[in-house]
Amino acid sequence: MSKKKTAQLLESLNERIDKVQSSSEFKKVLKFFSKFHNYSYQNSMLILMQKPEASFVAGYRQWQKKFNRHVKKGEKGIAILAPFTYKKEVKKSNLNSNSDDEETEEVKRTYFNTVYVFDISQTEGEPVPELDMKLENTNKELINLLLNYADSQEIEVGFKPLSDTIEGYSRGGEIIINEKANETEQASILMHELAHEHMHFNNESNSLNLSKEIIEMEAEAVAFVVMDYFDIESKSDKYLALYKESYDLMESFKRINDVTSSILDHLLVNEEKEDSKKDSENK
Secondary structure, rough: OHHHHHHHHHHHHHHHHHHOOHHHHHHHHHHOOOOOOOHHHHHHHHHHHHHOOOOEEEHHHHHHHHHEEOOOOOOOOOEEEEEEEEEEOOOOOOOOOOOOOEEEEEEEEEEEEEEEEEEEEHHHOOOOOOOOOOOOOOOHHHHHHHHHHHOOOOOEEEEOOOOOOOOOEEEOOOEEOOOOHHHHHHHHHHHHHHHHHHHHOOOOHHHOOOHHHHHHHHHHHHHHHHHHHOOOOOOOHHHHOOOOOOOOHHHHHHHHHHHHHEEEEEHHHHHHHHHHHHHHHHH
8 A cells, every 4th residue: 555545544534533522422432431540651551461451440439439330249450550649757968057956858758559440341330431333244354364464473363252342452462352243343353453463562662652542543543544445434533532632643654554564465465365266266
């Protein structure tokens, strides 16, 4: 795919995201999700390591007070670090003073303590507002091409039933997809997670210290461009409306274009091989 075409698609996606964010449907969803705390990069990594499928997390009592939901019995909490501050009187150092009296001053000290949070999938209670992310099952073959690609990259892909709030997740070399989704939806989910594997879960990208906003926007932009190539109408604009704050996708243009081109090149070569094989079998 040409750079010009990719750039046009990203510009279009940016515009569509802005349109979704101004809709009344989205504002209801935003009102709910805006109550969630934005965790630091370090805590985001701790959450990812312990529960890679986590989407929205909050403390035990926060679920009750803010969302009228409660943690299910037997659920295991996700450990993160929370800062606590306290005041302490310390000796005031004053080299220019000849007084024998020890002067003190009040200073603030900070320490970190382990606290536990729970993912939305670990809770139940008041219904969660949702955006319609379902796709029509218009392409049942693409998932197999993507599975072959994942295998060529030594990335394991598994299918299992996931909660309604989770469609899939990746954790460096392994991807899990919701088996309840149709083939077209599974292809879209897998493409998103493959983008994560290439752009965010390798040694080089781990050092970039990217925000959750940028990570999700980059991965879904790759999925959007690939799905568009195969004439699949995705819901990337609705998904990214939940994450976009101020970041412009064009700032990641080179990274998105490089990954998209690499994946599409591989998919198209394998698609040609499959077509040739079918032609030979039909002769």
